[in-house]
Amino acid sequence: MNVPTDRKYSESHEWFTEGDGVVTLGITQFAADELTDVTYIELPTVGKKVTAGDAIGEVESVKATAEVTTAVGGEIIEVNATLADQPELVNDDAFVKGWMVKIHPDSSEPLTKLMDAGQYVAFVERAG
Amino acid sequence: MVPFAGWNMPVQYTGVIAEHVHTRTACSVFDVSHMGRLKLTGNDAESLLNRLCTRNLTDAEVGRSYYAHMCREDGGILDDLIVSRFESFWGVVCNAANRDKIVAWLEKHRSGTDVELKDETAATAMPAIQGPKTLDLAQDMMGEDLSTIKRYRFRTIELMGMPITLYRSGYTGEDGFEVVLPAGIATMLMPRLLGRPEKPHPDIKPAGLAARDTLRIEAGMPLYGHEISEDVDSLTAGQSWCVDLSKDFIGAEPMRRLQEQSLPRRLVGLELEGRRIARQHQEVWHGKEKVGTITSGTLSPTLSKSIAMASVGAESATEGTALEVDLGRTRVGAIVVKLPFYKRPK
Numbered sequence: 001m002n003v004p005t006d007r008k009y010s011e012s013h014e015w016f017t018e019g020d021g022v023v024t025l026g027i028t029q030f031a032a033d034e035l036t037d038v039t040y041i042e043l044p045t046v047g048k049k050v051t052a053g054d055a056i057g058e059v060e061s062v063k064a065t066a067e068v069t070t071a072v073g074g075e076i077i078e079v080n081a082t083l084a085d086q087p088e089l090v091n092d093d094a095f096v097k098g099w100m101v102k103i104h105p106d107s108s109e110p111l112t113k114l115m116d117a118g119q120y121v122a123f124v125e126r127a128g
Numbered sequence: 129m130v131p132f133a134g135w136n137m138p139v140q141y142t143g144v145i146a147e148h149v150h151t152r153t154a155c156s157v158f159d160v161s162h163m164g165r166l167k168l169t170g171n172d173a174e175s176l177l178n179r180l181c182t183r184n185l186t187d188a189e190v191g192r193s194y195y196a197h198m199c200r201e202d203g204g205i206l207d208d209l210i211v212s213r214f215e216s217f218w219g220v221v222c223n224a225a226n227r228d229k230i231v232a233w234l235e236k237h238r239s240g241t242d243v244e245l246k247d248e249t250a251a252t253a254m255p256a257i258q259g260p261k262t263l264d265l266a267q268d269m270m271g272e273d274l275s276t277i278k279r280y281r282f283r284t285i286e287l288m289g290m291p292i293t294l295y296r297s298g299y300t301g302e303d304g305f306e307v308v309l310p311a312g313i314a315t316m317l318m319p320r321l322l323g324r325p326e327k328p329h330p331d332i333k334p335a336g337l338a339a340r341d342t343l344r345i346e347a348g349m350p351l352y353g354h355e356i357s358e359d360v361d362s363l364t365a366g367q368s369w370c371v372d373l374s375k376d377f378i379g380a381e382p383m384r385r386l387q388e389q390s391l392p393r394r395l396v397g398l399e400l401e402g403r404r405i406a407r408q409h410q411e412v413w414h415g416k417e418k419v420g421t422i423t424s425g426t427l428s429p430t431l432s433k434s435i436a437m438a439s440v441g442a443e444s445a446t447e448g449t450a451l452e453v454d455l456g457r458t459r460v461g462a463i464v465v466k467l468p469f470y471k472r473p474k
Contacts, residue, residue, distance in 0.1 A: 036338060037145045039427040040403045058457070060405055062144050062342055062426050065456075091143075 301347025
């Protein structure tokens with residue numbers, strides 16, 4: 001399984017990177033593969049204040065609809081607008097081009113409680 | 129692979145949309161071996177099936193298949209089936225999840241009659257080969273004129289000394305064949321159809337059951353557990369075309385009573401605004417009133433529109449009626465449209 005080691009993972013299959021006070025969030029390739037062809041993505045508006053644990057968006061495929069949950073609270077400072085026209089980017093490249101939102105976090109402390117790549121792989125294998 | 133009714137099911141190979149589009153433009157092979165295949169022999173097989181099925185099977189033609197329902201006394205649909213009239217027996221193809229139930233139903237009703245029932249599901253395999261290029265490709269492969277097998281007809285031919293039955297039917301809205309053959313030769317035949325992994329056939333590709341679902345929704349075909357179930361009768365489920373109320377069958381009485389009035393609920397097609405997909409059980413609203421529920425929905429790869437089937441009150445079922453679907457967080461507008469959403473070009 002392709003799981004980059006430079007980021008953190010949640011049990012609801014989101015990934016989080018942190019740098020320069022900005023947290024970037026997307027869903028994992030495993031989640032994208034499970035959903036199959038993504039047909040629609042709903043993301044929050046820039047400037048929206050979110051709380052850790054909030055569902056901030058939805059990813060929809062012909063198979064299912066899944067919520068996107070943030071592990072950190074803060075302000076949405078950017079969303080990946082390309083996904084509106086090209087939701088398939090999430091299937092093609094979930095970890096890079098398929099990023100969803102950038103958050104200015106109130107605190108990045110919740111990220112320390114998430115899984116690293118090795119733990120996430122073990123988590124997926126246990127669940128599967 | 130996903131477990132379903134005791135089978136491992138191939139849900140997708142390369143991607144649902146790619147497989148869907150390939151089926152509409154070329155030729156796809158679906159493994160539907162999980163479906164139940166039953167054989168009924170004996171002098172009373174016809175009268176038994178006629179008593180249990182919504183379709184009139186009296187004087188059924190040899191070599192012809194009939195789509196029908198089996199219903200409970202109250203009209204609730206036990207399953208939808210394809211019933212085929214062979215020279216000396218009858219074939220019944222039922223849904224995998226309903227196989228035990230249908231076998232038990234047939235067992236119960238055959239007692240005291242001259243009918244023998246055999247479950248041939250495990251001994252046979254069933255690939256469905258679907259798409260506009262299917263006929264030409266199959267004729268090339270078999271070296272035989274198959275165009276004389278008309279829609280909903282079938283023919284048994286020999287391949288490697290084994291009987292193979294080709295049914296000109298399917299669940300995709302495309303032309304094609306559903307093939308029943310001994311399980312042993314199916315594994316040998318598949319590489320001949322699909323090519324070797326290093327040299328796959330350019331026109332024939334495998335497709336999974338997720339694509340089969342989006343294809344059947346576009347074609348407006350019902351799926352057990354969605355448009356049809358024990359909670360609904362064949363008329364209310366919008367399948368009156370397979371019901372003959374002029375004959376007696378189990379479940380006919382309540383349907384006759386319904387027919388005398390006007391049907392209170394109807395199955396309709398909906399086109400939704402935007403690209404959101406309506407899911408089964410979501411509510412359908414007409415102004416301030418909840419009028420029905422979604423039975424199936426998808427984003428149609430062919431039409432590039434969000435489409436759904438829904439069971440709604442008769443007063444909301446007229447084509448062109450503006451309704452709303454509650455998607456959970458938001459409501460979107462939906463227009464009642466004619467079924468099917470897709471018809472293959474003749």
